[in-house]
Amino acid sequence: MTNVSIQNLTKVYPGADTPALDRLSLEIASGELTALLGPSGCGKTTTMKMIAGLLDPTSGDVRFNDRSILREKPESRGVVMVFQNYLLFPYMSVADNVGFGLKMRKVDPDEIKRRVGEMLDLVKLPDLGDRKPSALSGGQQQRVALARALIVEPEVLLLDEPLSNLDAHLRFEMRDLIRTLQQEMGITTIFVTHDQEEAVVLADRVALILDGQMKQYDQADAFYKRPIDEATARFFGGHNFIPGTSQDGKFASALGPLGLPDGAMTGAGKLTFRPENVCIGHTRGDQNNLTATLDDIIYLGTQTRLKIRIGDTAVEAVVNPNDVESYSIGDQVPIHLPVGTLWVIS
Amino acid sequence: MINQDGVWTRWFRYLTCLVLVVWLIMPLIPLAIWSFARGWFFPDILPRQWTMQAWEYALSETAGVLDSLWLTIGISLSATALSILVGVPAGRALGMYKFKGKEVVELMILAPTIVPGIAVVLGIHSVFISLGLTNTVQGVILVHLIPTLPYMTLVMAGIFSNYDPAFEAQARSLGASPLKTFWYVTLPAIMPGIIVGGLFAFLVSWSQYILTLMIGGGRVVTLPLLLFNFATSGRNDITGAIGMIYILPGIFILLLTAKQLSGRSGAVGGFGRI
Numbered sequence: 001m002t003n004v005s006i007q008n009l010t011k012v013y014p015g016a017d018t019p020a021l022d023r024l025s026l027e028i029a030s031g032e033l034t035a036l037l038g039p040s041g042c043g044k045t046t047t048m049k050m051i052a053g054l055l056d057p058t059s060g061d062v063r064f065n066d067r068s069i070l071r072e073k074p075e076s077r078g079v080v081m082v083f084q085n086y087l088l089f090p091y092m093s094v095a096d097n098v099g100f101g102l103k104m105r106k107v108d109p110d111e112i113k114r115r116v117g118e119m120l121d122l123v124k125l126p127d128l129g130d131r132k133p134s135a136l137s138g139g140q141q142q143r144v145a146l147a148r149a150l151i152v153e154p155e156v157l158l159l160d161e162p163l164s165n166l167d168a169h170l171r172f173e174m175r176d177l178i179r180t181l182q183q184e185m186g187i188t189t190i191f192v193t194h195d196q197e198e199a200v201v202l203a204d205r206v207a208l209i210l211d212g213q214m215k216q217y218d219q220a221d222a223f224y225k226r227p228i229d230e231a232t233a234r235f236f237g238g239h240n241f242i243p244g245t246s247q248d249g250k251f252a253s254a255l256g257p258l259g260l261p262d263g264a265m266t267g268a269g270k271l272t273f274r275p276e277n278v279c280i281g282h283t284r285g286d287q288n289n290l291t292a293t294l295d296d297i298i299y300l301g302t303q304t305r306l307k308i309r310i311g312d313t314a315v316e317a318v319v320n321p322n323d324v325e326s327y328s329i330g331d332q333v334p335i336h337l338p339v340g341t342l343w344v345i346s
Numbered sequence: 347m348i349n350q351d352g353v354w355t356r357w358f359r360y361l362t363c364l365v366l367v368v369w370l371i372m373p374l375i376p377l378a379i380w381s382f383a384r385g386w387f388f389p390d391i392l393p394r395q396w397t398m399q400a401w402e403y404a405l406s407e408t409a410g411v412l413d414s415l416w417l418t419i420g421i422s423l424s425a426t427a428l429s430i431l432v433g434v435p436a437g438r439a440l441g442m443y444k445f446k447g448k449e450v451v452e453l454m455i456l457a458p459t460i461v462p463g464i465a466v467v468l469g470i471h472s473v474f475i476s477l478g479l480t481n482t483v484q485g486v487i488l489v490h491l492i493p494t495l496p497y498m499t500l501v502m503a504g505i506f507s508n509y510d511p512a513f514e515a516q517a518r519s520l521g522a523s524p525l526k527t528f529w530y531v532t533l534p535a536i537m538p539g540i541i542v543g544g545l546f547a548f549l550v551s552w553s554q555y556i557l558t559l560m561i562g563g564g565r566v567v568t569l570p571l572l573l574f575n576f577a578t579s580g581r582n583d584i585t586g587a588i589g590m591i592y593i594l595p596g597i598f599i600l601l602l603t604a605k606q607l608s609g610r611s612g613a614v615g616g617f618g619r620i
Contacts, residue, residue: 054515074518087516091534100530104521152521 001030002064002078002155002188004051009060011046020046022212023060028205031186033179035203037193039235043212044192048158051190052081064155075104078155084165086145088133094144095120095129101152119147122181139170143177150181157182159191163198175202196223196236208232224274226263229345233272239316242271246344254313258337259287264344277341278317280306280324280333288337294329308335374593381586400583404591411572411588418552418568419595421483425490425551426544429498432491433543434536437502442511455499458492466492467560474561481563489561490554494547501546505539545603549596 006026012019021043028034036044049055051062053074061068069077080101088097098119099112107115120126123143133141142165149157162178163171179202182189193199199206200220207217216228227233230241244253246266251258253271283289292315296307304324306317317335327333380386381400383393404411439445440452458466470489471480479485513535517527533540555570562568569592576585 052515052519054518073523074515075521075523079519080521081516081519083512083516085512087510087513089513089517089531089534100517100522101520104517104523104526148520 001186003030004028004156004188004190005061005063005066006047006051007061007063009047009050009062010058011043011050011055012058019043019058019212021050021057021209024209024214026207026214026217028188028190030188031183033182033189033191033202033204035191035193035199035206036209037196037199037206037235038209040194042209044194044209045160047209048081048160048190048192051156052079052158053077054081079158080149080152080154080156081158082145082149082160082162084161086133086141088141088144088148090133092133093129094125094131094133094136097133097144098129098147098151100148105152115151119151122150123147123177139166139174142166142174146178146181150185150187153185154187157187157189159189161193161195161198162191163202164193164195171198172201178202208235210235225341226343227272227345230270230272233345237274238272239275240271240273241345242313242315244269244271246271251342251344255290255310258342259339260342260344261340264342265346267346269344269346271342272345273337273342275305275316275318276303277338278306278308278315278319279336279338280317280319281327282336283334284336284338288339288342290335290337292333292335294327294331294333297324297327297329308333310335374589377586377589379586380582381584381590383583383586386582397583400581400587403584404587409584410567411569411591414567414569414572415591417483417566418570421487421490421558421566421568422548422551422595424487425494426547428487428491429494429547430540430544433495433498433502433547434540436495436499437504437539437543438506440499440503441506442509455496457496459496463493463554463556464560467557471560480561481565483562483566485561486558486566486568489557490551492557493554494550497546497550498543501539501543502536505536509535541603545599548599552595 004026005028006024009021009024010019011021024043024047026034036047038044046055050057051069053069053072057070062070064078069079088094089100092100095113095116099116102112102115116129117126120129123146125140125143125147128136128140128144133144136144142162146162159178163174166174178189191202200223203220205218206220206223208215208223210231215232216223218226223232223236227236227238230238233241242253242255244251244255245268246252246260246264248266249260249262249264251260251264251271255271258271290310292308292310294306295309295314298305298307299321302321303318304321306319306324308315308317379393381404382396382398384395384397384399386393403409436455440448440455467489470492474480474485474489479488513531514527517531518524522530553570554568555574558566558568558571562571564571569588573585573588573592576588
């Protein structure tokens with residue numbers, strides 16, 4: 001069991017003005033599955049390569065169980081990285097690919113054969129050992145790459161965009177496989193992705209990195225309920241940001257006074273709430289009930305997006321299509337903003 | 347595969363085959379006939395008398411053909427091995443990295459294929475004299491690198507420009523040392539290039555005349571030198587026999603590497619630069 005401590009990890013590429021990664025600090029508990037989330041070029045792959053030993057950091061430290069690994073060679077760090085394009089060795093059979101790490105560790109050939117068989121069973125590819133990687137589908141190649149990494153029982157597993165090359169129907173299958181194997185083997189796992197959905201469905205905890213700086217490191221739901229700032233909220237699909245002042249558990253703004261949950265910051269800031277948390281067509285309790293004008297109704301199939309106006313303030317809402325069937329553009333509707341879904345950012 | 351080509355395409359294919367045979371095989375036929383002839387004069391289509399004399403002489407101790415054959419094989423194999431040792435890393439640098447003055451380096455590497463060998467060797471001769479490398483086999487091997495290295499390097503540059511170094515990172519991450527990474531991951535990927543480049547290096551070294559003559563100073567007698575001696579002395583029969591021996595390694599190597607030479611391997615891609 002290995003916990004990973006990343007301390008002020010910084011990378012400045014030669015000739016670059018701004019660091020690709022600026023003082024990233026993360027504490028990852030043993031056996032946890034953590035996502036490094038961010039748009040392309042935000043420094044997340046740089047972070048992975050520095051942990052894997054494929055790139056030297058400019059400053060900072062990476063520790064496994066309080067042992068600094070930066071001076072260790074990539075092959076002796078106890079880290080295995082699975083690349084986005086799988087990188088199966090094309091001239092080796094699937095079984096040789098999976099057994100590669102054990103062969104490098106001079107494990108007995110019979111033992112390798114046995115463990116490769118077990119591993120291929122585990123990733124549900126029991127009969128494909130003799131094939132060449134080029135004869136496999138993308139999903140199968142992904143599973144071979146995962147088997148090849150897990151067979152050496154690494155202390156830390158790094159996954160580069162593990163789901164992004166897969167078809168939609170394969171993603172959930174792969175997600176379940178990765179989670180099951182990772183939990184069973186208790187391997188501390190870090191993966192990078194640009195896709196917030198991928199991060200949310202797979203990870204225990206998510207670290208959002210924007211422009212080389214970590215914005216927020218928290219459980220997935222916190223990014224929806226308690227974003228740290230507007231950029232973070234926007235990255236997760238937040239739309240509504242209303243300026244005003246927070247005081248004594250109330251938020252004063254153009255919408256009138258609104259009740260806030262405990263723990264919301266005080267002082268001047270912006271009120272934010274997610275479009276899908278706006279309740280349309282009814283009021284509830286005695287606070288946070290408002291009247292809005294429907295400016296536009298956009299039918300999206302499984303949901304309907306509404307552009308509404310409260311006084312002069314434009315707000316977006318996402319609702320179940322059934323809830324707004326009886327409304328048309330221009331109608332005045334009652335809305336409710338549940339206290340627990342509001343949040344204030346600076 | 348179903349042959350759906352039109353009549354003209356097929357005829358064109360036969361025609362190119364014919365041209366190839368006429369160009370490559372036909373010139374060798376008189377050479378073969380000469381090696382078994384006792385005199386062959388106009389207007390005879392074939393020699394009147396056949397004999398094994400030329401072959402007996404060529405394979406005898408006194409002619410020194412066999413010694414020369416082994417020496418030439420040794421020199422060419424050494425030049426090939428050195429070309430591989432230098433050409434693989436050089437090709438990797440040219441194929442994979444961008445650096446200042448890359449165009450100049452490429453031009454310098456190509457230069458020996460453009461500049462006549464005799465011009466180069468006159469300059470090198472004086473350098474080799476001061477280094478004590480003239481009249482030695484080592485000197486001849488070294489000077490053969492001048493024409494062999496461009497071929498090796500360019501083939502490897504072509505290979506490496508299509509090569510993804512992430513495979514090496516992946517191998518390291520899976521626990522392979524740098525040496526094992528090269529052996530198990532890099533080498534299999536670039537093997538077609540090494541085979542094709544090595545083949546060219548061997549054949550280029552095999553056919554060197556001027557460079558061997560100048561640096562070897564007549565002491566290092568390779569097959570081309572021997573062949574030239576007999577050809578200029580008018581012994582067409584012995585020239586024919588030695589000529590037949592001379593082309594054997596080339597044919598042998600070509601047969602061994604025919605698969606790699608077909609366009610599919612990508613190993614010949616580097617020649618786009620010549």
